[in-house]
Amino acid sequence: MKLLAILSTLAAIGAALPASAATDANRCTAFVDVSVVQTDHPAIQAHRTVVVRGDRIAQNLPSSAAIAARCARIDGHGRFLIPGLTDSHVHLFGYARGGEGDPVTEGAVLRMLVANGVTTAVVMEGSPATLRVRDAIRSGRLVGPTLYSAGLLFQAPDTGALPGRRTFQTPDEVRREIEDEKRQGYDFVKVHGAMPPETFAALLATARREGLPVVGHVPDNLGIDASLSGGQKMIAHVESYLQTYFEFHRKLPTDPAEIDAMVRDVAGRTARAGVYVQPTLSVFRQIITQVADADALLERPEMRLMPRVAIQDWLPDRNVYLHNWSYSNLDYFKAQYRVMQRLVRGLRDAGVPLLVGTDNMAPMQLPGFALRDEMEQLQEAGLTPFEVLQAATATSARFLGRQDRSGAVRAGYDADLVLLEANPLDDVSNVFRQAGVMLHGRWSSEADLQHELWRQAPGR
Secondary structure (H helix, E strand, O other): OHHHHHHHHOOOOOOOOOHHHHOOOOOEEEEEEEEEEOOOOOOEEEEEEEEEEOOEEEEEEEOOOOOOOOOEEEEOOOOEEEEOEEEEEEOOOOHHHOOOOOHHHHHHHHHHHHHOOEEEEEEOOOOHHHHHHHHHHHHOOOOOOEEEEEEEEEOOOOOOOOOOOOOOOOHHHHHHHHHHHHHHOOOEEEEOOOOOHHHHHHHHHHHHHHOOOEEEOOOOOOOHHHHHOOOOOEEEOOHHHHHHHHOOOOOOOOOHHHHHHHHHHHHHHHHHHOOEEEOOHHHHHHHHHHHHHHHHHHOOHHHHHOOHHHHHHHOOOOOHHHHHOOHHHHHHHHHHHHHHHHHHHHHHHHOOOEOOOOOEOEOOOOOOHHHHHHHHHHHHHOOOHHHHHHHHOHHHHHHOOOOOOOOOOOOOOEOOEEEEOOOOOOOHHHHHOEEEEEEOOEEEEHHHHHHHHHHOOOOO
16 A cells, blocks of 8 residues: 555656556657767767667767657757766665655655656665565656665664664574565665674675675774675765774874875775775765754755655754754864865775765755765865766666666666756766756656656645
8 A cells, every 4th residue: 555655646757657658669769969978988979869769778879870750859969968877875764764754755755866867776774665666666667766775774782773773783683684685675785883793794694695785884893894804895984984994992183194194094905805985975064064054954945845754853853963963073073074085085096986875864965966965075075077977877887786787878778867958077066957867768858857846845
């Protein structure tokens, strides 16, 4: 019944479609005379016609090439075509409520992601409800980004676990849960907090045996080497490096030379371990911003897109960040953020594959809109616009094992595309000057996306 309720809330972006329509191989669309942005190296293919049939890219041709008369034409002149974006750290439900939420929230999150060009997303705390949404999208019964999902948060009791979450203390407990999550069909195992060393070792071994990559935080009590040497596939939050390396057993260093040496050391070790890193700079800076002035963030027009039930925990009297962070410590938080920016540059310099993730639904992190914040802050940290775009497309596809079918505008690849009004290699903010989004081969203009987004705004 819950899935039916979700389907009924979604129209246009997030509408129920017949499975046959979602994969209609006879549907043809052509982006005519468009500039195609490469994602394997910083270059533009000018004057191209990209033909889409069904849910796949069929051809990438010179614009002078003839195309079938029945193809719907989209004017690409002066515009730029990129692959759809991946947000590698999303939540579908109210952050403080965990994996279960309400259909209105789910529908709003899906619409907001797609309207901002997100065509693939990794849910970092899942539930059976998440799997139902994921599978409905994959089967064509529901329109939304292609979803991948971790299961429960793995963390030990009495370590600051979020309210209402299960906790895990012994190796046997984590073994049983991971085996069960494999049977249910989750895609990842997510580490969230502290854990006894023997329990974390059992988690890594069981996940490896079951073929589930381990992602998430570094266990607070074990230090960075536990994740780097244990086979963890992805570390979420460069803030994890603060807690388990820079500040492990001591205060944050202040000497620039010492910080630089530490960055080179840990970035090099991360590269050698083959670990992906998802910086999530925006959620940390968002905390700093809301500690300084939460009311200004709550007054943003986009807040009206969120259901009231989803943002009630963002209000000052219930906001966990405002309760745990103090205005008097803002200077220290800003110093931490500067180290995080330096680390992002160091990870890039060392060749560590970086992902773009937002941790949306954390207080004030709006789905889709937070992706712009994250990509702009990665550029501010020192990445080039191409490097940021690559992190959100080709590198994300490789992380998900989809590099042979997504992350590039190439024949045979998924028809998940974003048409832009300006060159994203000039400035990453141009990624969000969108003319429209193609999701699974279905085109929606920017005007249509915005109309549906605001027409269905729960808080309007």
